[in-house]
Amino acid sequence: AQSVTQLDSQVPVFEEAPVELRCNYSSSVSVYLFWYVQYPNQGLQLLLKYLSGSTLVKGINGFEAEFNKSQTSFHLRKPSVHISDTAEYFCAATGSARQLTFGSGTQLTVLP
């Protein structure tokens, strides 16, 4: 069965600083990987996805993620964060069953 681990439950960072949100997955089959963002009182929105091809994936709002098969990781990065990036971020994976499994989430708080 697919499992997704987000290593940090909370990440505080100052505005304009870089940030990395960590995600590891476990799978013995081909996997597709996603990052979603959830703003307060909202549903989840897709930030970016890895299906195949280039291991560096660019998404919306200046975010990018790198798929690392040897380390089974899919960390999310942004070189300079804004106050508006404050939200909860979820890593997700789907395998052969096409069932989306989410990590526990990382609360990113951008401080002025």
Next chain:
Amino acid sequence: DARVTQTPRHKVTEMGQEVTMRCQPILGHNTVFWYRQTMMQGLELLAYFRNRAPLDDSGMPKDRFSAEMPDATLATLKIQPSEPRDSAVYFCASGPPHLQGEAFFGQGTRLTVV
């Protein structure tokens, strides 16, 4: 602008009452998911359907929860009888046939059982 629509957005009910949550998936999507989100458990998959057929509802308490898709434009999640521990935000999401697991989420139904 295509989106997943969930009703109601908020529901407060008394313990023991029946609760029905509705979801209208995006037109053309053939996969529908129901998730429950709580502070303690995070996002839990309750059930999912493909082409209106239930594929997995192992995450759903069978004695009180039921999920159905009466037609391609409507998915329902029912709780009968409701209990305070069912208080949570329930999300519906839908996915198109050709995408591998990507899901588009509704705004959620915030359920409070008192």
